[in-house]
Amino acid sequence: MSNATLERTSDLSTRRLAGIAALVAAAVFVLWGLVAPASTPGRILRVMFTKSALSATLRLSVPIAFAALGGIFAEKSGVINIGLEGLLIISAFTGVYATDVTGDIWLGLLIGVVSSVLLAALFAVVCIEFRADQIIAGLAVWLIALGLAPFASQVIYGGPNTASVETFNTITIPGLAGIPFFGALFDASPMVYLMFVATVASWYTLNRTSFGRWVIASGENPKALDTAGVDVTRVRYAAVLISGLLAGIGGAALSLSLGQFVGNGQTMVNGKGFIAIVAYLFGNYNPVGALLSTFLFAGLDALQLRLQAAAIIAVPQSLVRTIPYVAVIVVLALFGKTRLPEAAGEHYESGEDR
């Protein structure tokens, strides 16, 4: 017991040390940039703190953040949902297809979300009812969507890419949108606003409602929850369906912000579902933390494109893209386990029917 506490404090202090080191490095960088605006850090700062950089970051964050929020619900309840990528792919395609057919982008979004929820429901049944290994079933969800979306696109549109449909109009708040840099927050697609709302709502649900407590208990100590008279299976079903709902919004928002589904290779989703997993691990299963780490990864991507365009530093895109992945490996290596919920990955059988 005392040993565990000790380990925890030492763990915290390494974490804190690393955090302080990162902050100091950032402060030095910013100071250098401010003192010498002509130096490389100065020029980077100028590119970084532009309205367009922030708005690109927000746009790139939407699918990752939604998928990450969904992943938190599923994993907190004890079901590891590695199929987030698949949920993004299926809703990205269905969202565009439904918009194309109905002619209404909001209806398209809704149908896209429904497709993702259905796929999540299949995943839930397979994992909870038929006790499948969650990792393998999640992999199957990804692979099914990866095959099905380009297949359907080929059948319907005659190619892996769909036709173009309308995109979301940006909502501009007059006055506030004119603020330098932060104005991007008030001049964005409705999906960006929804992302902030969803993050706060997820945090509130998980931390302040009894459903949130059930979700956490079902992942940490399902037996206790069962004893308290709450049906663990139902809580887990609900959590997985919520993950389908949130990832569905993310996927449909991704394709509808471009107005097209691109189905070549890894499709337009291209690993965003996996980055989402990284994001919530980084954020230690906290919705707000997950959103912040999403901003970090999306911001790196947005910054890199701009640095390249402004010919300040020519870091190849392929290498910048590896930063989130390398970062998560380093963090896992240095600080050991991100603590998974106690019963994550395990099937729970209520004692009654045995």
Next chain:
Amino acid sequence: MSAGDWRDRGRSALERLVRASAFERVLISTAALVLSMFVGVLIILAAGRMTTCTTAATTFFGVGFCYDPFAIYDSLFLGALGDPINPLFKPLQGEFAAPFRRGWTPLNSQMAVTLRETTILIFTGLGVAIAFRAGIFNIGMQGQLVVGALATALTVLWTSSLVSGLVGTLVLIPFGLAVGALAGGLFGAIPGALKAYADANEVITTIMLNFVATSVALFLVANPFKDPESPANETVGLPDFATIPSVLYEPRDNFSIIALGIALALVGASYYLLEHTSFGYDIRTSGIQPEAAEYGGVDAARTIVSSMTLSGAIGGVGGAMYVLMILGNYQTGVPSYGFDGITVSILAGNNPLGVGFAALLFGVLKSGSIIVDVSTDVPPQLVGVLRGLIILFVAMPEFFRMIGAKFVIESDEGQAVATDGGVVEDNGGGSDE
């Protein structure tokens, strides 16, 4: 009672268990295949309703469909073998003729495609299976394959100027395969060490390392090691003597029966390693009961690292084969052999002998998808859907057991099989977290 005695007892109990469930595993895999094919039929029919055509290809219950699922499966499976069946051979209608089409030979070029895909899939499937048996989910096979392939392409290219001719072939091919094994093994050792010594979940780290491997390989091939004369991102081609020579098949088919022979030898070797050596015993016990294995004197951390290294090394050899036999250089856009290897291994119940058969099935599917693309209107991505469905169904043995229980009343429940090659415990724990 001595410790060795206990060990022997444990071993025989374990073997009985594996043998008892082997039959059930074959049943589950077969049922999963059949069910996937059936869902595939429904998908083809649905797709046939969503597209438009002037004449219906087939009619069921008075409804016309644009695609005929049976014709599609015919192209998929028989097309992959080069259409061996004589059109006059219809035993069901009482017409008997020579079963094989005149002029068909097993050495046709489509067969070569099927077998070369099978060869690579045997490597990736075996790699995944060995890690799986040690209780480690190696999703990083794709990255290990990519690293092995790139390392082989570069080192063989550099050394090919030192030797030439037949001597060059005899030296460079084993050297290239060894480099692939080394590179893939080292890359596989990273998540192994992270799991063993930092307790980092291998599912997360291997997924991340896949992206790292692909992106870094893309960078290297697009910048420092790019073939300056090619518009694509690829390395300079290897000289002919540095690639695996074709035997029996045409050189343009890019298939060598020697490579298949090496793959099959590795199947046998892996089986022997797992079932008849003490290292294999350590791997299997760590996979089934890590605590018990450690109690029995197995060094858990070392077993994790060494089985991941072995797994990555086999994948790396697969990558080397891909370069030395199929491509002749390294190009970006490596097919998803690594992910298919996971499917192959799961379908095979993580048994090396089963991997041979499962790899052949997926070789047929991959090669047949080319025929489907060329000769029918159905998109070849159908095979991708089938792959996902097969994994999904194989992952839920409980489903088939429930169906089975409806028809057969069993007196003895038997031991449940988990997809990770272990045995389902009471709480059904599949993953090792």
